[in-house]
């Protein structure tokens with residue numbers, strides 16, 4: 001299935017929020033206590049996402065042929081993946097992998113001093129991140145009402161032929 005990826009700006013906030021909410025509620029919310037789920041949904045409503053998009057080190061969206069947004073990645077800092085979500089009806093089509101590839105290329109080009117990118121992985125996303133070369137750097141932990149595992153990707157591993165994939 002074809003899709004394109006392009007950088008996101010704050011005017012994509014409503015569509016980005018819809019993708020995050022649909023994906024979170026179907027795939028990730030099991031790892032969150034009810035109050036924390038509500039807090040996450042509030043923080044990722046269009047207004048909150050718009051502010052994050054405006055200040056992101058990188059934000060990219062995946063779009064279907066009809067222009068519908070079907071996935072997004074948002075890096076608030078060049079060394080941190082904050083959000084990476086794909087529409088639940090479009091899983092296992094390489095969309096998240098392609099989003100990360102664009103984000104990584106941007107960070108390597110624009111922030112060459114950044115060697116390691118980190119994130120908090122929910123349990124459903126852990127195998128996906130492992131497939132990209134991220135490795136756990138913590139046990140699973142609870143924080144702010146949700147459980148996650150801290151993971152990291154050392155970007156220079158690729159050029160040394162030493163990626164963990």
Ligand SMILES: CC(C)(COP(=O)(O)OP(=O)(O)OC[C@H]1O[C@@H](n2cnc3c(N)ncnc32)[C@H](O)[C@@H]1OP(=O)(O)O)[C@@H](O)C(=O)NCCC(=O)NCCS
Pocket residue numbers: 023024027028083084085086087090091092093094095096097098119120121122124125127128129131
């Ligand atoms: C995790 C997520 C972003 C993956 O999106 P996706 O577009 O389906 O992933 P891709 O198609 O790019 O997958 C690439 C590879 O990752 C691995 N992978 C992806 N999803 C997987 C799963 N559920 N179980 C095991 N491996 C998985 C596979 O190796 C896959 O390659 P393959 O399909 O050829 O076997 C998506 O499931 C999602 O949006 N989850 C909910 C939100 C979330 O938890 N985001 C992360 C917040 S930390």
